[in-house]
Structures are given as C-alpha cells and as structure tokens.
Amino acid sequence: MNLSSKIYVAGHKGMAGSGVLRHLKSIGYENLITRDRSELNLTNQAAVETFFANEKPEVVIMAAAKVGGIYANNIYPASFLYENLAIATNTVNAASISGTERFLFLGSSCIYPKFASQPIKESSLLTDMLEPTNEAYAIAKIAGLKLCEYYRKQYGVLFHSLMPTNLYGQGDNYHPENSHLLPALIGRFHEATVANRESVTIWGTGTPRRELMNVDDLAEAITHVLSLEDPPDLINAGTGVDHSIMEIAEIVKRVVGFEGEIKTDPSKPDGTPRKLLDVSLLKKHGWSSGIPLEKGIADTYEWYLQERESGNLRSV
Structure with a gap:
C-alpha cells in the first residue's frame, strides 16, 4: 500500500472506520473511497x-x-448474525472478483472462546465454546476471517484479518441501551x-477484566499491518494490558469529576470473565500500542463534551 493506492474504507462513519480514515488523511493518503449506508447497503x-466492479479499489x-x-447482542441475535455475515460474504467475494489487491477484515476479540487461556493467542480460535451473549456476532466475524483465509489459500489474493480488542475513542456510539462499556x-x-446524584450503578459485579484500546491506536496498527509484505492470516491488535470493570469505572469517575459512590448490579450479566489479547505476534511484526488508558479516556471525554454541546453526539 502506498500513498497513491485507491483505498476503500468501509464503515467510515463508525468509530473504527472514522479513526482509520482520519489517520490515513493525516499521513498523506488522498485516493480514499467511502460510501455511507444510504449510498451502499453492504448486505445487498x-x-x-x-x-466493486465500478470503483475497483486496490485496498x-x-x-x-x-x-x-x-x-443489543442479547435482544437482536438474528440481526447481528445475518447482517454481519452478509457484509462479510458480499464484500470478500466482490473484492476477489473485481481484482482488489489487498483486503483487511476487522474482527473482534469476541471471536475467541469464553474461557480461552489468557492472554488469548490467535491459535485459540475455534478451540471451545463462545460467550453466549455475543455468539451471533462472533460467528459472523469468524466466518468473515475464514473467508479471507480461504480466499487467500485458494486464489492467492492477499486477504487477511486483524482482531482488535475492545475499542473506545472518537466516533463511539452513546446510545443509552446499545452502547459498549466505556x-x-x-x-x-x-x-x-x-x-448531582449520590451514586452510579454499573452492570454486573465489576470484577470481569477488559482490555481497552484507543481507536487512534487501532488506526496506526492497521496501516502498519497493511505495510507488511506477508502478514499472518490473523493477527491480534491490543494493548496487552487489562483492568477490571470497576477499575475502569474508577478512572471514568476521576476523569468526569464525579464525587459519588459506584454501586454494582449483580443481577445484570457480567459477560466474559476476562478478555486480554496476546499481542506478541503484532509486536514481533513491529508495532505496539502507545496511548495510556487514562489519557485516552480523558481525551475521549473532552471529545464527548464537544460533540454533546454541538448536538452531533452519535447515539444510534
């Protein structure tokens, strides 16, 4: 991939896609293709x-x-499985037919077994049962990365996958029910x-551990992996550090300036007990995360306040 490459960034209005687009522009890429959902329905x-036939993106x-x-994963499992599976099958096959030189598929750490050994290596894939609360999404993502692997094997195309850990940062979704942890x-x-409330209640016991990665870190990781001549079929991207949900809540409390108490609600599901990715393969290939969690959360809160003030905060 070079500065003149014709690059299609799918999902450019989401958190990950907008971070990638922002980063590519900042380092000099100009031949960038985007389509929003009203212009291109990827499930069609x-x-x-x-x-793909008309645009012929190279990357x-x-x-x-x-x-x-x-x-959201619990309430709408059919939608999560169908839509993500359709996106994967449609785009991978169309890219292969149209002559796309390189295809990087973004998965999710939820593809790994619920009780995988920690930190989770890429080799843990398909070795045990998934976390039931996001099984539908995970199955679709596993199918997508396997499509890339097998298209590469069968047709010789450079299609490969990157598995980000839990992401946060600019462009995140602040829907009251469908949003992620941070x-x-x-x-x-x-x-x-x-x-001026006296307390904030968080879901579950607060004991599960989560690894959080800033989306700007992810964007750098993606461009680095795309620079590799012979990348692995599957590579994890994360920080290599995790925190309990209670510890994360304490950081948010400090950043926001809340002075009340943090309470837990054990009647709500905890999800996977721990999800920490083994990032040794990515480090071996020359890249490591560089944004500390508290700084990243502080920057994200500043962005949140600006977006909220302007009325542009994403909450879908």
Whole structure:
C-alpha cells in the first residue's frame, strides 16, 4: 500500500472506520473511497458487486459492521448474525472478483472462546465454546476471517484479518441501551455529575477484566499491518494490558469529576470473565500500542463534551 493506492474504507462513519480514515488523511493518503449506508447497503449482494466492479479499489479496509453491547447482542441475535455475515460474504467475494489487491477484515476479540487461556493467542480460535451473549456476532466475524483465509489459500489474493480488542475513542456510539462499556460509563457518570446524584450503578459485579484500546491506536496498527509484505492470516491488535470493570469505572469517575459512590448490579450479566489479547505476534511484526488508558479516556471525554454541546453526539 502506498500513498497513491485507491483505498476503500468501509464503515467510515463508525468509530473504527472514522479513526482509520482520519489517520490515513493525516499521513498523506488522498485516493480514499467511502460510501455511507444510504449510498451502499453492504448486505445487498448485487449493489456490492456493482460498486466493486465500478470503483475497483486496490485496498479494502473492512470496518463496517452491525455492532452493540451485551444488551443489543442479547435482544437482536438474528440481526447481528445475518447482517454481519452478509457484509462479510458480499464484500470478500466482490473484492476477489473485481481484482482488489489487498483486503483487511476487522474482527473482534469476541471471536475467541469464553474461557480461552489468557492472554488469548490467535491459535485459540475455534478451540471451545463462545460467550453466549455475543455468539451471533462472533460467528459472523469468524466466518468473515475464514473467508479471507480461504480466499487467500485458494486464489492467492492477499486477504487477511486483524482482531482488535475492545475499542473506545472518537466516533463511539452513546446510545443509552446499545452502547459498549466505556461510552456507557462516560454517559452515566456525566449525567450523574450534572444531576448531582449520590451514586452510579454499573452492570454486573465489576470484577470481569477488559482490555481497552484507543481507536487512534487501532488506526496506526492497521496501516502498519497493511505495510507488511506477508502478514499472518490473523493477527491480534491490543494493548496487552487489562483492568477490571470497576477499575475502569474508577478512572471514568476521576476523569468526569464525579464525587459519588459506584454501586454494582449483580443481577445484570457480567459477560466474559476476562478478555486480554496476546499481542506478541503484532509486536514481533513491529508495532505496539502507545496511548495510556487514562489519557485516552480523558481525551475521549473532552471529545464527548464537544460533540454533546454541538448536538452531533452519535447515539444510534
């Protein structure tokens, strides 16, 4: 991939895609293709094939997906499986037919077994059962990365996958029910601070551990992996450090300035007990995360306040 490459960033309005697009522009890439959902429905096979035939992107960064937290994954499993599976099959096949030189598929750490040995190596894939609360999403993502692996094996195309850990940062979704861990915490602590409440309640026991990676770190990791001549079929991207949900809540509390108490609600699901990715393979290939968690959360809260003030905060 070079500065003149024609690059299609799918999902450019989501957190990961917008971070990638922002980073590519900042380092001099200009030949960038984007389409929003109203312009191109990636679950529509005919529309996707027409788009690839007409545009013929040389590089594809597949950051488009239907995403959500524990609540959304539990309530809408059929939608998560169907839409993400359709996105993967349509884009991988159309890219192969149209002559795309390189295709990077973004997965998720939820593809790994619920009780995988920690930190989780790429070789843990398909060795045990998945976490039930996001099984549908995980199955679709596993199918997508396997499509890339097998298209590479059968057709010789350079299609490969990168598995990010839990992401946060600019462009995140602050929907009150469908948001992920960090935006949910930021929203709750901010509202509690404004309302001068005495406490904030977090889901579950607060003991599960999560690894959080800033989306700007991910964007750098993606461009680095795309610079590798012979990348692994599957490579993890994360920080290599995790924290308990209670510890993360304490950081958010400090950043927001909330002075009340943090309570837990054990009646709500905890999800996977721990998800820490083994990032030794990515380090071996020359890249490591560089944004400390508290600084990243502080930057994210500043962005949140600006977006909230301007009325542009994403909450879908």
